[in-house]
Amino acid sequence: MASSTSASDLGPGTALLLLAPLTVLMAAILLYPLGVTVWTSVNNGGFTLSAYADLAQSTLFLKVLRNTFEIAIGGTLMSLVIGYPVAMHLAAQPPTRRTAYLIMVMLPFWTSILVKSFALVAVFGNQGLVNQLLGFLSGGAIKLPMMFNRVGVILGMLNFLLPFMILSILGSLLSLDRRLILAAETMGAGPLRIFWRITLPLSMPGMIAGILINVTLSIGMYITPALLGGRQDMMVANLVDFYTRQTLDWTAASATAVVLLVLSGLLVALLGRVRGAAGLSEAGA
Amino acid sequence: MTVTTAPAMVELQGVSKRYADVDALHPVDLTIAKGEFVTLLGPSGSGKSTLLNLIAGMVAPSSGRIVIDGRDATTLPTNQRGLGMVFQNYALMPHMTVFENIAFPLQVRKVPKAEIRRRVGAVLDLIQLGHVANRRPRELSGGQQQRISLARCIVYNPALILMDEPLGALDKKLREQMQLEIKRLHAELGITMLYVTHDQDEALTMSDRIVLMNGGRIEQQGTPDTLYFRPETVFSAEFIGSSNLLAGTLEAGPDGAPVLRTALGTFPVPAPDRPIERGAKAMLLVRPENMTLQRGGDTVHVTGRIEDSILLGGVVRHFVRCADGSTIIVQELNQPGRVDAERGHEVAAGWLPQHGRLLPAPPAG
Amino acid sequence: MNELFGSSRAARRITSTLAWLCYLFLLVPSLIVIPISFGNPGQIEFPPRQLTLDLYRQFFTDPAWWGSMVQSLLVAVATTLLTLLLAVPAAYALARSRLPGRRGLQGLFMMPMLVPVIVLGLGLYLQFSSWGLLDTTAGIILAHIMLTTPYIMVSVLSGLKHSDIALETVAAIMGASRVTIFFRVVLPQLKAAIAVGALFAFLMSLDEVVVAYFLTGTQTMTLPVKMFSSIRWELTPVLAAVSTLLTVLSLLIALGIIALQRKTEASS
Ligand SMILES: Nc1ncnc2c1ncn2[C@@H]1O[C@H](COP(=O)(O)OP(=O)(O)O)[C@@H](O)[C@H]1O
Ligand SMILES: [Mg+2]
Numbered sequence: 001m002a003s004s005t006s007a008s009d010l011g012p013g014t015a016l017l018l019l020a021p022l023t024v025l026m027a028a029i030l031l032y033p034l035g036v037t038v039w040t041s042v043n044n045g046g047f048t049l050s051a052y053a054d055l056a057q058s059t060l061f062l063k064v065l066r067n068t069f070e071i072a073i074g075g076t077l078m079s080l081v082i083g084y085p086v087a088m089h090l091a092a093q094p095p096t097r098r099t100a101y102l103i104m105v106m107l108p109f110w111t112s113i114l115v116k117s118f119a120l121v122a123v124f125g126n127q128g129l130v131n132q133l134l135g136f137l138s139g140g141a142i143k144l145p146m147m148f149n150r151v152g153v154i155l156g157m158l159n160f161l162l163p164f165m166i167l168s169i170l171g172s173l174l175s176l177d178r179r180l181i182l183a184a185e186t187m188g189a190g191p192l193r194i195f196w197r198i199t200l201p202l203s204m205p206g207m208i209a210g211i212l213i214n215v216t217l218s219i220g221m222y223i224t225p226a227l228l229g230g231r232q233d234m235m236v237a238n239l240v241d242f243y244t245r246q247t248l249d250w251t252a253a254s255a256t257a258v259v260l261l262v263l264s265g266l267l268v269a270l271l272g273r274v275r276g277a278a279g280l281s282e283a284g285a
Numbered sequence: 286m287t288v289t290t291a292p293a294m295v296e297l298q299g300v301s302k303r304y305a306d307v308d309a310l311h312p313v314d315l316t317i318a319k320g321e322f323v324t325l326l327g328p329s330g331s332g333k334s335t336l337l338n339l340i341a342g343m344v345a346p347s348s349g350r351i352v353i354d355g356r357d358a359t360t361l362p363t364n365q366r367g368l369g370m371v372f373q374n375y376a377l378m379p380h381m382t383v384f385e386n387i388a389f390p391l392q393v394r395k396v397p398k399a400e401i402r403r404r405v406g407a408v409l410d411l412i413q414l415g416h417v418a419n420r421r422p423r424e425l426s427g428g429q430q431q432r433i434s435l436a437r438c439i440v441y442n443p444a445l446i447l448m449d450e451p452l453g454a455l456d457k458k459l460r461e462q463m464q465l466e467i468k469r470l471h472a473e474l475g476i477t478m479l480y481v482t483h484d485q486d487e488a489l490t491m492s493d494r495i496v497l498m499n500g501g502r503i504e505q506q507g508t509p510d511t512l513y514f515r516p517e518t519v520f521s522a523e524f525i526g527s528s529n530l531l532a533g534t535l536e537a538g539p540d541g542a543p544v545l546r547t548a549l550g551t552f553p554v555p556a557p558d559r560p561i562e563r564g565a566k567a568m569l570l571v572r573p574e575n576m577t578l579q580r581g582g583d584t585v586h587v588t589g590r591i592e593d594s595i596l597l598g599g600v601v602r603h604f605v606r607c608a609d610g611s612t613i614i615v616q617e618l619n620q621p622g623r624v625d626a627e628r629g630h631e632v633a634a635g636w637l638p639q640h641g642r643l644l645p646a647p648p649a650g
Numbered sequence: 651m652n653e654l655f656g657s658s659r660a661a662r663r664i665t666s667t668l669a670w671l672c673y674l675f676l677l678v679p680s681l682i683v684i685p686i687s688f689g690n691p692g693q694i695e696f697p698p699r700q701l702t703l704d705l706y707r708q709f710f711t712d713p714a715w716w717g718s719m720v721q722s723l724l725v726a727v728a729t730t731l732l733t734l735l736l737a738v739p740a741a742y743a744l745a746r747s748r749l750p751g752r753r754g755l756q757g758l759f760m761m762p763m764l765v766p767v768i769v770l771g772l773g774l775y776l777q778f779s780s781w782g783l784l785d786t787t788a789g790i791i792l793a794h795i796m797l798t799t800p801y802i803m804v805s806v807l808s809g810l811k812h813s814d815i816a817l818e819t820v821a822a823i824m825g826a827s828r829v830t831i832f833f834r835v836v837l838p839q840l841k842a843a844i845a846v847g848a849l850f851a852f853l854m855s856l857d858e859v860v861v862a863y864f865l866t867g868t869q870t871m872t873l874p875v876k877m878f879s880s881i882r883w884e885l886t887p888v889l890a891a892v893s894t895l896l897t898v899l900s901l902l903i904a905l906g907i908i909a910l911q912r913k914t915e916a917s918s
Contacts, residue, residue, distance in 0.1 A: 007750060009746060009747060010742075010743060010746045010828070011747070012747065012748075012749055013328070013744070014742040014828060015746075015749045015752075016749065017745035018739040018740055018742060018855070019739075019740050019743045019744070019749070019755060021736050021740075022736040022737060022739075022740040022759065023740075023755060023758070023794065024828065025792075025796065026735060026759060026761075026796060026799070027758075028791065029774070029792050029795070029796040030758070030761060030762060030770070030796050031758070032777060033758045033770065033773030033774045033776065033777040034769070034773050035774045036773055036777050037769065037772055037776060040776055043850040051833075058733075058890065064744070076894075077892040082668070082672055085664070085665040085668045085669060085672075086665075086668065086669045086672045086673075086791060088665050088669075089666055089669035092665075093660070101669075104673045104676060104677050105673070105676055106904075107676060107677055107680045107681075108677075108679065109898055110675050110680075110853075110900045110904040111679070111896075111900055112679040112856075112857040112874065112893075112896050112897070112898075112900065113859070114874055114877045114881065114893070115679075115680065115858075115861060115893040115896055115897055116680065117678045117878070117881060118683065118881050118885075118889050118890070118893055119678070119679035119682050119683050119893065120679050121678065121881070121885065122682060122683070122686060123678060123679060123682060123696075126519045127693075127694070127695050128738075129682070142742070142890035144865070154763075156826050157789075158675070159675065159676065159679055161845065162675075162676060163609050163673065163676070163821065177374070177376065177758075179372050179374060179376040180377075180378055182341075182343055182370070182372075182373060182376070183370060183376035184362075184378075184389070185342075185362075185363040185364045186341075186363055186364070186366075186368050186369065186370040186447075187364075187369070187389060187390035187393055187437070188340055188364045188365070188367070188390060188394065189364055189389070189390075189391045189440065189756060190393075190439075191661050192395060195387070195661075197378075198378060202380055205434055205821070205823060218771075220766025222767070222768050222860050223859055223878070225858065226878075226882065227878070227882060228879050229828070236768075237766065237768035237815055239662075240769075240772055241768065244772060244775065244864075249844075250426045250776060251770055254772065254776070255771045255774070257768065257769045258769075260766055260768065260769055261765065261766065261769050262860060264764070265764075265765050269762050273880055275909050
C-alpha cells in the first residue's frame with residue numbers, strides 16, 4: 001500500500017462507483033442542456049453566428065441589455081448605500097441582540113420570492129398600504145405609482161439583494177479590530193475621520209464581495225421584473241422567456257441565454273478571485 | 286505618603302466604576318505629577334485597565350472627578366483629552382504603511398505636509414526604524430510593531446501616554462529590551478507615562494512610582510524601594526518579591542519591647558509603621574535574602590530541616606521545613622566552593638531583628 | 651462606547667433610524683400576508699375589515715389550487731429523497747478518496763448554483779421537448795434533483811469535514827468493512843448535516859418557479875407556477891392564504907435548520 005493512503009481512504013474503484021450515478025445525471029440534466037442551448041444558438045442548418053449578429057442589431061435586445069445593467073447596477077448601489085449603515089448598526093449590537101436583528105434580515109431570505117412579490121404589490125401597489133396612507137394623509141391628492149414600473153422592480157430587487165449585501169459587509173465589520181478605533185480616538189480623530197480612514201477601507205473586502213454577489217444575482221433576475229415591472233422594464237432573463245414562448249424563436253432565445261451565461265460566468269469568476277471558493281457558494285445560496 | 290511638588294498631570298478624585306454586578310473600581314484618589322512614570326501593578330482583574338480606560342475616556346466613571354492637565358475631563362470625549370495610548374496588540378492600522386500610521390495623529394491635528402514628513406522621519410530615527418517607513422505593519426516583527434506604536438504616540442507630543450500591558454505579547458528577552466527603550470524615551474522626552482502591568486519585575490525596573498492595586502482598590506503606592514522594603518500589608522509583601530511570613534500575637538517582652546509569639550517561638554520585632562495593639566494578631570515579614578543558614582548562633586532564628594536547595598545562578602535558595610509544617614525560604618549568595626547542608630539535616634534560619642517587618646494580620650477571608 | 655465610528659451620538663442615531671427602516675422593509679413583505687389572509691374574499695385588504703377563513707376555504711375547495719400544492723409537495727419530497735440518495739454517497743467519495751479529477755467533479759456538482767436559472771430553464775425546455783419529458787412529473791423531479799444537488803453537497807461535505815476521520819480509521823483497523831464503516835460510523839455522524847441539506851433541498855424545490863414554469867403544463871403545474879401566473883394575471887386574494895401557508899412552512903423549516911446547526915456546533 002502506498003504510504004500516503006490511510007486506512008480511511010476509499011479505493012478508486014469504490015469512489016468511482018459512488019460518484020458515477022450523480023455524475024451521469026449531472027452530465028445529462030446539466031451539461032447536456034447547456035450544450036443544447038449553445039448548439040441551438042449557433043446552428044441554423046449549419047454553424048453560424050448570425051443569431052448573435054441579429055441580437056447586436058436588435059433594438060429590443062439592446063434596450064433590454066441596457067435595462068439589465070441599469071437595474072442590476074442601480075439596485076446594487078442602492079443596496080450598498082442602504083446596507084452599509086444597517087451592517088454598522090448590526091456590528092455595534094451586543095451578540096444576543098445582533099442575533100435577534102439578524103433574524104429580521106434573514107427572513108426575506110427564507111420567504112418564497114412569490115410571497116414577497118405578492119406582498120410588495122399589496123404594500124406598494126396602487127391600492128396598497130403606502131398609497132392608502134398617502135391618500136388618507138393628503139385627502140386623496142397624492143397617489144404614487146410604485147408598482148409595475150421601474151420603482152417596483154427596484155423595490156423588489158432591494159428586498160432580495162439587501163440580506164446578501166448586509167451579511168457580506170457585516171462579516172468585514174465584525175472582523176475589524178475595535179482597538180484600532182479606540183487608538184484613533186485617543187489620537188484625537190473625530191467620527192468622520194475614523195469612518196473614512198479606518199472603518200470604510202477595512203470593510204472594503206466585504207463591500208466588494210457584496211457588490212459582486214448583488215450584481216451576479218440581479219443580472220439573471222426573472223421573477224421580479226416579470227411581476228413587479230412594466231413592459232419597459234424587461235431584463236435579459238425575461239427576454240429569453242419572451243423569445244421562447246411569445247415569438248417561438250429558439251435560436252434567439254438560446255443566443256440571449258448564452259450572453260447571460262457568459263456575463264454571469266465572468267462575474268462569478270471575479271467573485272471567486274475576490275473571495276475564494278467560499279464566495280462562490282454564498283453567491284448561489 | 287508621597288509628596289508631589291510638581292504640578293499634577295492627572296488627578297482622580299473619588300473615581301469609581303461599577304458594572305452591572307461588579308465593582309471594577311472602588312472610589313480612588315490618585316495624583317500623577319507632570320513628567321512622572323507611574324505604574325499600575327496588580328493581579329489580573331484588580332481594576333488596572335478600568336482605571337486606565339477611565340483616564341482615557343473609553344469608560345465613563347460611576348462617580349468622581351477626573352482632572353487632566355488642570356482641566357475637568359470627567360465627561361470630555363476621548364478624542365479631546367489630548368492623550369496617547371499604546372495597546373498590547375499594538376493597534377496599528379493594517380491598511381496603512383508605517384509612515385501613514387505615524388502620520389495619522391498629525392493629520393488629525395492638521396499639521397502641514399512638510400512638517401509631517403519631518404516629524405515622522407525624526408521619530409522613526411529616534412526608534413531606529415527609519416528603514417521600514419514604507420512597509421505595512423504585518424511585515425514587521427512584534428517588537429518592531431510595538432516600537433512603531435510608541436512612535437505613533439510620541440510623534441504628536443501628548444502630555445500623557447497611557448500603556449496597557451504594552452509588552453505582554455513579547456517574549457522575555459524582547460520585553461526586557463523594550464522596557465529599557467521605553468525608560469530611555471521617558472527620560473529623553475519627559476512625557477508623563479502611566480503604565481499598566483501585572484509583572485512585578487517590570488514595575489520595579491521602570492517606575493518612578495508604583496501604584497499597587499488589589500480588588501479594585503489601591504493597596505499601596507510609593508517608589509519601588511518603598512514597596513519592596515516597606516510593604517504595609519501582607520498583600521503588598523507577597524505580591525512584590527518573595528517573603529517569609531510568621532503569624533502570631535503581639536506582646537510586650539521582658540524589657541517592654543514588642544515581641545511576636547508564634548508557633549515557632551517568640552521573636553523580637555521592630556515597631557510597626559502604624560501602631561498595632563498589644564494582644565492583636567500580627568505577622569512578621571522577613572525577606573529570604575535577609576536570612577542566613579547557620580548552626581546555632583545567637584541571632585534570632587527558627588529551626589527546621591533542609592528540604593531542598595536550588596541554584597538560581599548568582600543565588601541559592603534553601604527551603605527549610607519547620608516543626609509546624611510551614612516552609613521558610615533562605616536565599617544566600619552563591620560562592621565558589623559552597624557546601625550545602627544535606628537534605629533532612631537540622632538547620633537554623635536566622636535574621637537580624639531590625640530586618641524583620643511587622644505587618645497587621647490580613648482581614649479574615 | 652467603542653462603536654465603529656467612535657463615540658459620536660449623532661452618527662449612531664442616524665444609522666439606527668436607517669437600520670430600523672430597513673428592517674421594516676425586509677420584514678413587512680414576509681409577514682403582511684398573514685393578516686391579509688384572514689380578510690374578505692372580495693379584495694386584498696390590509697388591515698382586514700373582518701376576520702374570516704373564507705380565503706382558506708376557497709384555496710382548499712379549488713382543485714386548481716390545492717391540486718398544485720399536492721403536486722408541489724410530491725415533487726419536493728421525491729426530489730429530496732432522490733437527491734440524498736445520489737449526493738450523499740458522492741459527497742463521501744469526494745471527501746474520502748484521492749481520485750484524480752475529483753475537484754472537477756465537485757465543480758460540476760456545484761455548478762447549478764452558479765448558472766442563472768433562466769439559462770437552465772431554457773436548456774431543459776429545449777432538451778425535454780425532444781425527449782418527451784415536458785409536462786411530466788418525472789421531468790420536473792429530474793430538473794429539481796439537479797438544482798438541489800449543490801445544497802445537499804455543501805451541507806454533507808461540511809459535515810464530513812467536521813466528522814472525526816480517526817473513528818473511521820479505528821473501525822477499519824478493528825476489521826470493519828467499508829459498508830459497515832459507512833453505515834455504522836459515517837452516517838450517524840452526518841445525521842444533522844444530512845437533515846440540514848434535506849430541509850434546504852425540500853424548501854428549494856417547493857419554492858422553485860423559473861424552471862418549473864418552463865417544464866410544467868396544465869397536468870403537472872406546481873404551486874409556485876400557479877402563484878406566478880395568478881400574481882401576473884388576476885391577483886386574487888386567495889394568494890394571501892397560499893402565501894401564509896408557504897411562509898409558515900418556510901419559517902418552520904428555517905427554525906429546524908437553525909436548531910440543527912446549533913446542535914452540531916455545540917457538539918463539535
Ligand atoms: N465591560 C465590563 N463589564 C463587566 N465587568 C467588567 C468589564 N470590564 C471589566 N470588568 C470587571 O472589572 C474588574 C476589573 O477589570 P480590569 O480593570 O480589566 O482588571 P485588570 O486590567 O486589572 O486585569 C474585573 O472583575 C472585570 O471582570
Ligand atoms: Mg487589564
